[in-house]
Amino acid sequence: MPRRLSRNSSLFSRTSRRRFLQGSVAALAGVGLSNCRRTIGETTETPPSADTTDSAPASGTLHIYTWADYTDDELAAQFTEATGIEVKIDVYDSNETMLAKMQAGGGANYSLLYPSDYMVTEMIGLGMLTELDKSRLVGLDKMREKWKSPVYDEDNTHSIPYSWGTTGLLYNSEVLTTAPTDWDYLWDNSDVLSRKMTMLDDVRETMGAVLSSLGYSYNATDPAQLEEAYQKLLELKPSLASFKSFGWQDELLSGDLLLSMVYSVEGIPVSLENPNFKYVIPESGSSVWTDTIVIPTSAPNVEAAYEWINFNLQPQVSKDTVERLFFATPNGEAMTMLSQELLDNKNLFPPEDILAKCEGIAPVGEANALYDEYWTKVTSA
């Protein structure tokens, strides 16, 4: 069930909101909002608006279906201020949830989605994504080199890279005095961690991590390797508190959990707010993901969708979003605007030697069925 964008009143959210408020003041000061429609940010370039095409001007309400915690109120408010377009956001907790909803026809009002890398390829194959009209986009040239033609969507024909990050372990260093360095820590310390650890509720990430712990690729398709990973995960299952991608923060802060497998974008804010919680990228390797913005073929109000993409492509907007939400940006120009403190944050921007050990998640074709079968078995066991 998609949730409307709003942070709940949890312990984490209360502290986070303070940071978001500070961030929003800086963001508003930096962007220099204008009341004029389509005077977007500080850019000297004028994004080709719908007014310059045959389409009707962008207006009305833009419905976006995105990851939980990805688009905050500030971003939506700035966009509405700049364009006059209202934004309504529903959130999902995994690529698979989003795909299932779209395939079931439940996403007909969404103009924009935020699939990750492998899901972009999969959705292109399924004919679900609109080929982007590059003449209506401004700022794609600002992408860092490796996102100009990513493997999951060569030349960004159907997707705009929005954010990237890693997946790792966030742990309570006051209690776990021996720091985890690799995935095997979970099995080796399953007695201490019993019912006090969570793994992501994300088939490809969690199966990938277990495959990696066995020395295999995150993207393994060999049935024997998948069976081995399934057995290893099954062995750990009784020690897991749950599979959970979002909403673990309160349990971790209160001590009910000692360790969680998390996306960096969720783990870094906790570690910055409370240095007792540390984020670690497992030594043997992890996932390095890119989340994107796409327009589904079923999208209404495509004009407004292009406005949103162009708004987010602006380096200033991208930089401000990084400062509030803590994901790494593929926007090279935005990087030049970030503080040295953020650039030096090795969890946010890991050094190349660490990234070299990480893998992007890729489509696995027919092996998808095996992943799903094992995932259903392990999560329902």
Ligand SMILES: NCCCCNCCCN
């Ligand atoms: N708050 C949004 C977190 C999304 C992280 N990206 C997920 C990548 C999955 N492979």
